[in-house]
Amino acid sequence: MPRLSNLRVWVRPVAVLLLLPVLPALAASLFHPVSVSWSPAKLAPGEVTLEDVLKWENILWVDARSQTSFDAGHVSGAMRLTETEWEAGLPPLLDVWQPDQKIVVYCASISCQSSHKVAKRIRNEVGLPEVYVLKRGWEVLKQGMVSLEGADIP
Amino acid sequence: MKLKKSAVFVLRIGIGALFLYAGVIKAWSPDDFLKDVLSYQLLPYSVAVMTVWYLPYLEILCGLSLMLGRQLKESLLVLAGLMAVFLMAIAISWARDLDITCGCFGGSGEANYPWLIFRDLLIGMGLFLIWRMDALADRNHP
Secondary structure (H helix, E strand, O other), X not given: OOOOOOHXXXXXXXXXXXXXXXXXXXXXXXXXXOOOOOOOOOOOOOEEOHHHHHHOOOEEEXXXXXXXXXXXXXXXXXXXXXXXXXHHHHHHHHHHOOOOOEEEEEOOOOOOOHHHHHHHHHHHHHOOOOXXXXXXXXXXXXXXXXXXXXXXXX | OHHHHHHHHHHHHHHHHHHHHHHHHHHHOHHHHHHHHHHOOOOOHHHHHHHXXXXXXXXXXXXXXXXXXXXXXXXXXXXXHHHHHHHHHHHHHHHOOOOOOOOEOEOOOOOOHHHHHHHHHHHHHHHHHHHXXXXXXXXXXX
């Protein structure tokens, strides 16, 4: 067997191995029954943009991020609710929620999933009708279009 | 000697099956895997989509190679590289206190960072052991 340090011997077979999955990957990207968008612009079901939310009047903000992130900065009056602290976080949220309020859940950015999970649980387990996920979450909120509070908020 | 051979065989089948399973489950639901990849916040969207289509088939191929004992060394090298990348991604996400879903074996709940790192190190160690024992076998029976 050639030594590992003899790189030239390894480059070709490793490159072949790395190239082999390209064909099935291409085929899957074309024919897989589950399609994946190549552009992140589309809104997922239940998602809203900050532009939409700014038009609404009665909103209850729900922060689905970690305690550290919440303490550093959050939307003024937001309630914190995460999947791991669901039992502790849900009752206070239901105490302040009013029937005519829309709930908007946010997490850190476009790629975090906790806001979707929390929103889904509020819809399915609590049965509240108007629960939305803010697209891009804190990433867009920190630009200051809504009132913020927290340790890192000037 | 026989014991060593059996140990290599068991490790090969075990780790190979693990990667085969990981690849199949990702290939099955590319949309879920995309969410997991994006949650690491390391790749631009288009690169994440390419990863979602490519990585599962690489894992399937390497898993099969390991199980069948074909192109063994090359597969071990590729998988070791993958484990190094996964470990770095997990460590970076931990340092950034990100809310990731590992995506390693399909999406699941919030990531338990120490466990993920421990598990990946364990798999890496398994790969290294296969390499070492296979090299020893080669030396004894060239």
